[in-house]
Amino acid sequence: MADGAPNPEPHAKHPVKIIVNNRDVDVPGHEVTGAQIKQAAEVPADFKLYGPNGSEIADGQTVRVKHDERFTAISGQDVS
Helix, strand or coil: CCCCCCCCCCCCCCCEEEEECCEEEEECCCEEEHHHHHHHHCCCCCCEEECCCCCEECCCCEEECCCCCEEEEECCCCCC
């Protein structure tokens, strides 16, 4: 840039707002793990996380998220 302004990093991560259990949550970028989503949403690590299509997301699984995408975290305990 000719104006002397610093050139932003081309692949810099920007927070992405998603919704977990009807709560707005900021995650560190568009590609995050299930564990990162749970941590950002402040839900216990033993909860199960489900994506917008209802499929379970494992802690180590990387998913691509979009703004305002909805996720659900529920207790992994058998309550039957």
